[in-house]
Amino acid sequence: MTTFDKREEGFERKFAFDEEQKFKAKARHNRLLGMWVAEKLGMSGDAATAYAKEVVAADLEEAGDGDVVRKVMGDLAAKGVALTEPQLRAKMDELMAQAIAQVKAGT
Template sequence: MTIYDEREKMAEQQYVMQIEKAFRVRARRDRLLANWMATLLGRDIERCLEEIIETDFSRGEEGILKKLEHDIGVLGLSDAHDLIREKMHKYLADAVREVEASIGQ
C-alpha cells in the first residue's frame, strides 16, 4: 500500500466518521424535540419522534419547524416560531455535546 493509498483510506474513514456523527447528532436532536413536544402536547414520545423523522426526511428542518408550529398552534401559544427555533438550536447544541462525549472527542 502506497502513502497515497493510505491517505485516501484515511480520508475516506474521516468522511464516514463525519457522516455518522452528523446522523447521530440529528437523530439525538430529533429525539430531544420529540420528548419536548410529547410533554408539551401530552402525546406519545415515540409517535412524536416518528412524525419528526418523517418530516425531517421529506421536508428538512424548515418542514419540522412548520409541523411543530402547527402542532403548538393547537395550544394557542403566541410566538411559537421563535420558541420552536430556540428549542431546535438548543437541542442541536445539546445533541452535539452528547454525541461528542459518547465518541470521546
Template structure:
C-alpha cells in the same frame, strides 16, 4: 498501496465518521425537540414517543432540513410558541446532542 492512497482512504473514513456523528446528533435533537413539544401539547408518555418517532421519520424522509421544526412550530403555534422559539430550543438540543454523540464516540474508540 501508496502513501497517497492510504491518506485518501483515511480522509474518506474520517469524512464518513463525521457524517454519521452529525446524523446521530440530528436524530437525537429532533427526538428531544419532539418530546419537548409533546409536553407543551399535553401528550401522554406513549403518545409523546409516537409523536417523536413520527417526526424523526419525517425528518429522515425529507430533503428539507427544517421540515420537522416547521411541523412542531405549527403544532405549537396555537399554544403561543413561535417558530423562532422552537428553532432556539432545537439549536440547544442540537448542541447537547453533538456533545453527547462526540462523547459516546470517543468512549467507544478507547
C-alpha cells in the same frame, strides 16, 4: 499501497465517520425536540415517544429544518400552544448542542 493511497483512504474513513456522527446527532436532536414539544402538547409516556418518532420522520421529507418546523408549529397551533418560530428555532439550537454532546459521549 502508496503513502498517498493510505492517506486518501484515511480521509475517506474520517469523512464517513463525520457524516455518520452528523446523521446521528440530527436524529437525536429531532427526538429530543419531539419529546420537548410532546410535553408542551400535554403528552407523556408512549404518546410522547410516538410523537417524537413522528418528528424524526418529518425530517426525512426535505432537506433542512423547514419540514420539522412546519410540523411542530402546526401541531402547537392546533392545540393552542403559543410559541413563535424564533422561540422554536432557539430551542432547536439548544437541543442540537445537547444532541451533539450526547453523540460524542456515546450516550
